[in-house]
Amino acid sequence: MAPxxxxxxxxxxxxxLAVPGVFLLLRRQTLLGDALxxxxxxxxxxxxxxxxxxxxxxxxxxxxxxxxxxxxxxEWLERQRLVRSDAALGxxxxxxxxxxxxxxxxxxxxxxxxxxxxxxxxxHLAPLRRLTWGAVDVPWSLAVMSLLFVVNxxxxxxxxxxxxxxxxxxxxxxxxxxxxxxIHYALMTLVALTIVAAFDAAGPVLVVAFLAAPAATAxxxxxxxxxxxxxxxxxxxxxxxxxxxLAMRCNLNMSGAVAGMVGTLFAAAVLFAPRYGLVAxxxxxxxxxxxxxRGLLAVHLAHHEGTEAAEEECRADRLxxxxxxxxxxxxxxxxxxxxxxxxxxxxxxxxxxxxxRDLARRLVG
Amino acid sequence: MAPAGPAALTVEDLTVAYGDKPAVWDMDLAxxxxxxxxxxxxxxxxxxxxxxxxxxxxxxxxxxxRFFGEPLHRVRPRVAYVPQxxxxxxxxxxxxxxxxxxxxxxxxxxxxxxxxxxxxxARAALDRVGLAALEARQIGELSGGQQQRVFxxxxxxxxxxxxxxxxPFQGVDAVTEEAIVGxxxxxxxxxxxxxxxxxxxxxxxxxxxWIALLNVKLIAAGPIGNTFTPERLQxxxxxxxxxx
Numbered sequence: 001m002a003p004x005x006x007x008x009x010x011x012x013x014x015x016x017l018a019v020p021g022v023f024l025l026l027r028r029q030t031l032l033g034d035a036l037x038x039x040x041x042x043x044x045x046x047x048x049x050x051x052x053x054x055x056x057x058x059x060x061x062x063x064x065x066x067x068x069x070x071x072x073x074x075e076w077l078e079r080q081r082l083v084r085s086d087a088a089l090g091x092x093x094x095x096x097x098x099x100x101x102x103x104x105x106x107x108x109x110x111x112x113x114x115x116x117x118x119x120x121x122x123x124h125l126a127p128l129r130r131l132t133w134g135a136v137d138v139p140w141s142l143a144v145m146s147l148l149f150v151v152n153x154x155x156x157x158x159x160x161x162x163x164x165x166x167x168x169x170x171x172x173x174x175x176x177x178x179x180x181x182x183i184h185y186a187l188m189t190l191v192a193l194t195i196v197a198a199f200d201a202a203g204p205v206l207v208v209a210f211l212a213a214p215a216a217t218a219x220x221x222x223x224x225x226x227x228x229x230x231x232x233x234x235x236x237x238x239x240x241x242x243x244x245x246l247a248m249r250c251n252l253n254m255s256g257a258v259a260g261m262v263g264t265l266f267a268a269a270v271l272f273a274p275r276y277g278l279v280a281x282x283x284x285x286x287x288x289x290x291x292x293x294r295g296l297l298a299v300h301l302a303h304h305e306g307t308e309a310a311e312e313e314c315r316a317d318r319l320x321x322x323x324x325x326x327x328x329x330x331x332x333x334x335x336x337x338x339x340x341x342x343x344x345x346x347x348x349x350x351x352x353x354x355x356x357r358d359l360a361r362r363l364v365g
Numbered sequence: 366m367a368p369a370g371p372a373a374l375t376v377e378d379l380t381v382a383y384g385d386k387p388a389v390w391d392m393d394l395a396x397x398x399x400x401x402x403x404x405x406x407x408x409x410x411x412x413x414x415x416x417x418x419x420x421x422x423x424x425x426x427x428x429x430x431r432f433f434g435e436p437l438h439r440v441r442p443r444v445a446y447v448p449q450x451x452x453x454x455x456x457x458x459x460x461x462x463x464x465x466x467x468x469x470x471x472x473x474x475x476x477x478x479x480x481x482x483x484x485x486x487a488r489a490a491l492d493r494v495g496l497a498a499l500e501a502r503q504i505g506e507l508s509g510g511q512q513q514r515v516f517x518x519x520x521x522x523x524x525x526x527x528x529x530x531x532x533p534f535q536g537v538d539a540v541t542e543e544a545i546v547g548x549x550x551x552x553x554x555x556x557x558x559x560x561x562x563x564x565x566x567x568x569x570x571x572x573x574x575w576i577a578l579l580n581v582k583l584i585a586a587g588p589i590g591n592t593f594t595p596e597r598l599q600x601x602x603x604x605x606x607x608x609x
Binding site: 026028081158159160161162164165167168169171172173174175176177178219222223224225227228 | 383384417420421422438441442444445446448452453454457458459460463464467468470471473475476478479503505519523
């Protein structure tokens with residue numbers, strides 16, 4: 001068994017990111033979330049230089065501010081219609097990241113500030129840094145991520161209808177007096193804040209995985225927004241728990257194992273989701289084809305039923321020739337039609353039953 | 366019929382441009398309350414742009430817009446907008462009823478959730494557009510015409526006095542066209558106003574009683590009988606379009 005503290009930290013980090021991740025997915029801005037994770041660097045560096053410490057509220061403030069700044073610049077660029085939105089993102093993201101790197105390399109030696117310390121948190125190290133307050137003694141990351149999970153969840157529940165309407169149809173929302181701008185910036189601020197905190201707890205790979213994969217997995221399982229949120233949180237929690245367990249048992253890199261597990265859940269949903277999964281789609285297609293073949297047989301028999309040609313057209317051993325089907329297919333369809341009670345064998349002749357006749361009538365109209 | 370109150374929509378000296386290319390050029394237009402008005406003109410004539418600028422979705426370069434004699438923010442609940450169907454992502458996880466319910470969000474105000482009264486209103490609107498049986502259907506699984514009717518239901522839910530519709534007849538089946546026309550006539554009987562971007566010149570006189578003909582500039586506007594003339598059409602389209 002993995003230590004409970006570690007599992008809980010992973011689960012809450014995953015859930016805190018999965019909640020806003022749902023709306024990033026629906027707004028087709030998952031990549032913006034990813035980029036946000038990197039553009040916060042100059043803010044972190046500036047905050048740390050200003051406060052003289054990496055662990056300061058100024059760092060969080062600076063990070064969030066540079067995240068919001070990045071979103072503002074990207075959207076301003078988009079509005080100028082000079083570059084496309086993905087290009088705008090691609091331009092702003094490395095520029096701000098570069099500013100961050102330069103700031104960091106200019107930091108005084110005593111500050112212990114380097115890109116690794118800021119960006120490469122490791123999940124298995126999370127319990128080392130403690131928050132003690134009276135009798136309470138919990139990992140720092142666990143406390144912070146729990147708080148952010150609650151804040152994100154509260155925001156989504158409170159502004160549920162505003163988020164839904166501005167995501168689905170921003171113009172219509174504006175027409176009704178629900179301004180998409182403030183909702184968007186509130187969401188982006190929370191995303192930036194959660195990402196900064198999650199970097200410290202889990203590192204960049206996991207942050208992106210938690211932001212994107214649970215929401216995408218949930219989207220394959222349901223087409224209702226409320227259930228989408230529930231499933232995303234459930235998938236995030238499950239993936240984190242299983243991933244930590246797997247890493248402990250097999251002695252794997254923990255971030256890698258958890259990210260791999262979340263990815264595996266997504267892959268499983270792609271294949272096996274009950275309605276939208278590839279297997280379900282294939283089964284549905286296969287069933288439809290079977291049904292169609294039986295229907296076609298019924299229509300053919302009904303067409304010639306009671307005519308002089310029936311003796312020839314409706315003989316089991318002549319069907320293949322008339323329908324231009326190979327004998328194996330004729331046998332298969334005949335058996336399936338008999339099992340379904342659509343036809344019976346009358347010597348060499350194939351006769352429609354009552355329900356077979358009904359089906360043919362329904363199909364031809 | 367002399368309009369009693371102020372016009373439903375008044376546009377004064379409106380110019381809207383994308384970059385330095387005007388899409389709507391110094392337009393003056395007043396559409397009286399209580400009419401079904403068609404906004405007609407060739408592609409790129411600025412029909413959708415006029416609607417969007419009037420609603421403040423695009424910022425005009427110059428000009429003023431009034432609804433019922435007031436700026437939009439004073440009369441927002443009286444104005445409903447039906448955007449083009451292609452403007453949204455129909456994969457969004459919602460049912461027809463969910464989308465119709467969104468028409469109540471403006472009236473509800475911040476953070477309040479729709480209750481049973483709102484759900485009843487939304488159901489009634491879906492029924493009016495003939496989609497009562499499909500309220501639980503995911504919107505992506507509806508046909509194009511049905512999606513258009515969901516949009517119409519969402520606007521009806523707003524219980525507005527003026528409906529601005531951007532090409533509601535675009536690529537819909539006969540059932541949907543009939544349903545939309547039925548709703549438009551109901552709206553007129555109830556004293557409401559509709560301003561509809563319309564493409565099919567053959568049906569303009571059947572569906573509408575007022576017309577604004579434009580081609581970047583306003584060509585003509587007025588009651589359909591004396592405005593929808595070959596000379597005006599020639600001016601708008603640069604030739605006399607064939608009315609099939």
